[in-house]
Amino acid sequence: MAFIGLCDCNNFFVSCERVFRPDLEKRPVMVLSNNDGCIVARSNEVKALGIKMGTPLFQVRDLIRRHNIAVFSSNYQLYGDMSQRVMNILRQEAPGIEIYSIDEAFMNLGEMSLESLQPFARNLSARIRREVGIPVSIGVSPTKTLAKIASKLCKQYPALKGGCLMYRTQDVEKVLGRFPVSDVWGIGRRSNAKLQAMGITSALGFYNMPPEQINYLFHLPGLRTWKELHGEPSIGFEDVQPDHQTVCISRSFAKEMTTLEELDAAISTFTSKVAEKLRAQGQCAQQMSVFILTNRFREDAPQNYQIKTTLFDVATDDTLEMSERAALSLRQIFKTGYAYKKAGVMVSRLMPRRGVQSSMLDNIDRLRRASLMETIDAINKVEGNYTVRLASQGEMDQFSARTMTSRRFTTRWDEIIDVKV
Amino acid sequence: MSKEAELAMVHAGFPSPAEDFMDVALDLNKELVRNPSSTFFARVKGDSMIDDGVNDGDMLIIDKAAEPVDGCLAVCFVDGEFTLKRYLNKGDYAILMPANKAYKPIRVDADNQFAIWGVVKYLVKKV
Numbered sequence: 001m002a003f004i005g006l007c008d009c010n011n012f013f014v015s016c017e018r019v020f021r022p023d024l025e026k027r028p029v030m031v032l033s034n035n036d037g038c039i040v041a042r043s044n045e046v047k048a049l050g051i052k053m054g055t056p057l058f059q060v061r062d063l064i065r066r067h068n069i070a071v072f073s074s075n076y077q078l079y080g081d082m083s084q085r086v087m088n089i090l091r092q093e094a095p096g097i098e099i100y101s102i103d104e105a106f107m108n109l110g111e112m113s114l115e116s117l118q119p120f121a122r123n124l125s126a127r128i129r130r131e132v133g134i135p136v137s138i139g140v141s142p143t144k145t146l147a148k149i150a151s152k153l154c155k156q157y158p159a160l161k162g163g164c165l166m167y168r169t170q171d172v173e174k175v176l177g178r179f180p181v182s183d184v185w186g187i188g189r190r191s192n193a194k195l196q197a198m199g200i201t202s203a204l205g206f207y208n209m210p211p212e213q214i215n216y217l218f219h220l221p222g223l224r225t226w227k228e229l230h231g232e233p234s235i236g237f238e239d240v241q242p243d244h245q246t247v248c249i250s251r252s253f254a255k256e257m258t259t260l261e262e263l264d265a266a267i268s269t270f271t272s273k274v275a276e277k278l279r280a281q282g283q284c285a286q287q288m289s290v291f292i293l294t295n296r297f298r299e300d301a302p303q304n305y306q307i308k309t310t311l312f313d314v315a316t317d318d319t320l321e322m323s324e325r326a327a328l329s330l331r332q333i334f335k336t337g338y339a340y341k342k343a344g345v346m347v348s349r350l351m352p353r354r355g356v357q358s359s360m361l362d363n364i365d366r367l368r369r370a371s372l373m374e375t376i377d378a379i380n381k382v383e384g385n386y387t388v389r390l391a392s393q394g395e396m397d398q399f400s401a402r403t404m405t406s407r408r409f410t411t412r413w414d415e416i417i418d419v420k421v
Numbered sequence: 422m423s424k425e426a427e428l429a430m431v432h433a434g435f436p437s438p439a440e441d442f443m444d445v446a447l448d449l450n451k452e453l454v455r456n457p458s459s460t461f462f463a464r465v466k467g468d469s470m471i472d473d474g475v476n477d478g479d480m481l482i483i484d485k486a487a488e489p490v491d492g493c494l495a496v497c498f499v500d501g502e503f504t505l506k507r508y509l510n511k512g513d514y515a516i517l518m519p520a521n522k523a524y525k526p527i528r529v530d531a532d533n534q535f536a537i538w539g540v541v542k543y544l545v546k547k548v
Contacts, residue, residue, distance in 0.1 A: 022498045022536055085458040131459035131486040410461065417463035419481060419496055421470050421505045 001167070003117055003140050004233070005107035006147035007090055007124070009083075010135040010155060012103035013041035016082045017072050019133035020409050020417065028069040032057060036073055036404075037252025037342070056252075056297055073405040081410040085132045093124050098237055106144055108237055121163025125154075129162070140165045144235045145228035148185045149175060149203070167231070176203040176229065186225035186235075191218055203229065247285070249273045250344025256295060257340045263292060263330060270345040271326040275319040276380075278347065279373055282354075284315035285347035288322060290329040295341035304340075306333035315351055318369050319376070322347075453543050459486035461539065463496065463503070470494075470505055472520035479546045481505065483539035494541040499527065500534050508537060 009015060013031040018024050028045035032038065038056045039046075049067060051060055057071075064071060083102045090097045096108035112120065121138040128136050139150025140163070150166040153175065157164075166172060181203045182192040194217060200206055206214075207229045214226045224234040249270040257263050267290055278285055291307040308329035316322060326345055407415035454460045465479040473494070481496065489495050495508035497517060506517035506527065514530035529535040 022538065023501045023534060089458050131456065133485060413462075416480075417461060417503060418466050419463045419503045419505045421465050421467035421475060421477075 001114075001142055002111060002233075003109040003142060003167070004144050004147045005094065005109050005121065005138055005140045006144065006151045007086070007105050007107065007128075007136050007138045008148075008151045009086060009103035010137055011041055011043055012083075012134070013072075013074065013079055014043045015134045016075075016079050017070075017406055018043075019082070020406065021070075024070050028067055029072070030069055031072045031074055032404075034074060034251050035254045037254075040074065059297065071404055075406050075408065077408040077411045078406065082132060082134060086128055086134055086136065089124070089128055089131065093120075093127075096237065106147070106237070109140065118163060118165040121165060122161050123163075125162030136162060138163045140167075142167055142231045143228040143233045145185050145225055146172065146231065149179060152179075152183070169231070172229070172231065173204060173207070176207050179203040181206045184225065184229070186221060186228075191222060194218075245350060246346055246348040247274050247277050247281075247350070248344060248346035249277075250291070250342060250346075252342045253340070257343075258336070258338070260331070260334050263334060263340060263343060264327060266343050267326050267330050267345060268323050270343070271323045272319050274345050274347055275317055275322050275373070276377060278317040278350070279377060281350075282352060283350045284317045284353050285312070285322075286315040286349035286351070287311050287347060288325060288329075289346045289348075290326050290333065290344075291346070292330070292333060292340045292343045294338050298339075298341075301339055302337065304335060304338045306335075308333045314364075314366075315349070317353065317373070318364070318366075319373060320369070321364060453482055453545075455542075456484065456486065459484055459539075460542075461485055465505065469519040469521045469524040472522075473507070475505065475520070475544060476546060479544055481541050482543040482545065484542050485539040487540035487542065489537045489540050496538045496541060497529075498534070498536045498538050499529060503538065505541065 014029045017029060017031065026045070027043075028049065029043040030039050030046050030051070031041035033040045036057055038054050039051065039060070040053070042051060042053065045067075046069060049063060051063065060069075063069065079102060086103075087097070087099055087105055090105055090107060094107035095110045098106045098108070100106060109117065109120075117140050121140050125136050125138050128134055137151040137154035139147040139152070139154065141147040141150050146166060150164040153164045153166070154160045154162050166175060179202060181187055181195055181201060184203050184206070187195075187206070195201070195206060200209075206226065209226070211223060211226060215223045218225075227234040251266070251270070253266070257266070274285075274288075287309060289307055289309040291305070293305040294301060294303050296303060310325055310329055312321075312325070407417075409415060409417055461483045463481040463483055465475055465477055465481060468477055475494075483496050489508055489510075491508070491510050493508055494505065495517075497504050497506060497508065499517070504517070506519060509516040509518055514528055515535070517527040517529060519526065
């Protein structure tokens with residue numbers, strides 16, 4: 001039997017902060033989204049307080065004071081570097097790895113012997129903790145979906161010491177009986193709603209359904225998940241690609257915006273970022289949506305949510321063209337008298353750049369533009385993001401309030417650890 | 422020599438006599454950072470270790486995973502702060518030895534919030 005491992009970093013952003021602040025080891029810690037809008041990472045102590053993922057910061061101000069919660073703005077440079085350290089160790093230890101997200105990777109453990117798997121997972125977990133300082137949960141199972149569940153068991157049971165091998169049918173069934181079906185990888189919100197309506201709440205309930213019924217109700221993706229739970233690998237090692245069918249950049253603002261000028265700068269920045277992402281993926285987009293919304297948690301303020309979607313004649317990845325269009329869209333949806341809390345730009349109908357159909361009526365010199373974009377990307381890559389940007393993007397820090405950011409300890413010489421000697 | 426062979430010689434150039442001895446240029450990163458995953462950098466603030474040649478502003482190359490041997494230069498976390506001292510293991514307690522007569526040794530035991538964060542492998546100083 002071939003085995004798959006899943007290494008998941010525990011409360012990753014919080015753990016990164018704690019590496020450089022050992023005094024926070026037992027204290028509640030949370031990390032906020034860009035611009036400090038809402039909570040994106042919580043320590044176990046914060047979870048125990050009942051604070052949910054995604055909660056807006058202002059709703060928990062009181063709890064923060066009462067429980068002395070340490071609050072950090074997100075420090076993606078630090079998290080990115082710490083993630084690479086973890087991934088490098090996985091690469092050294094496992095025959096093959098597939099990075100799934102900043103804090104998660106699958107390992108192809110090939111034909112490692114059954115006896116060696118449990119110690120392998122535990123030792124690897126210990127090594128990452130010792131060398132990088134990050135606690136991880138490693139699940140090992142015959143399929144990806146089961147490996148994910150096994151890794152979650154590590155978090156529930158500290159006695160597993162960060163490594164859990166799960167493969168025997170009776171063990172799997174026992175675990176699934178206590179595992180909420182909504183937490184199974186691949187069971188989305190809609191599938192879960194269907195299952196709940198049928199009275200199926202545990203993963204075991206789903207597991208015990210006949211495959212014909214699964215196929216009828218949940219189609220191929222559901223059947224794949226079902227097979228995976230039964231120990232039959234159905235999600236290949238390269239099948240899982242991050243979903244690039246849309247690219248979206250959106251932010252909550254620290255301070256609500258009321259003028260077109262402010263929103264213009266924000267939308268322009270988001271559009272540049274989206275275009276840059278498209279170029280990095282070698283894709284062009286045919287459709288773009290610009291959206292702005294007011295703070296739905298403020299019942300006292302007038303509410304407004306607007307989205308404007310437009311199509312390009314020729315699919316594009318061009319910052320200038322997209323920004324022009326985005327500014328136009330914004331003008332069609334912006335209304336005075338509202339305080340906007342969040343805005344974003346999303347592109348869809350993506351296609352590979354090579355496959356883009358040209359148009360007879362196209363009045364843009366695509367080749368020259370492409371080389372300009374390449375130059376901008378190259379400069380920004382070397383000199384730091386936003387060195388070259390559109391004038392409409394404005395000053396970068398006007399809509400971010402990073403008051404509690406830790407230092408970029410591992411990527412900037414002038415921010416390395418200070419040791420009092 | 423045939424015309425063709427002569428021509429090939431011109432195009433290829435004479436083989437460099439150094440070719441057989443090609444080596445990769447020295448890389449300080451490889452020498453000083455044995456394990457990139459566990460290596461962190463820090464800056465010295467203060468003068469409690471000057472007799473060991475550690476001065477304010479020096480850079481420390483720390484291995485977070487290294488086993489702290491008795492007497493090593495250890496980056497310790499004591500009561501909310503990072504500090505650098507010689508670590509002396511006394512069993513029930515530990516002594517953090519400064520290298521400056523103006524400072525007293527620090528005794529740490531179970532009552533302190535104490536951990537060895539990493540071991541200093543190299544000291545980099547600008548002269």
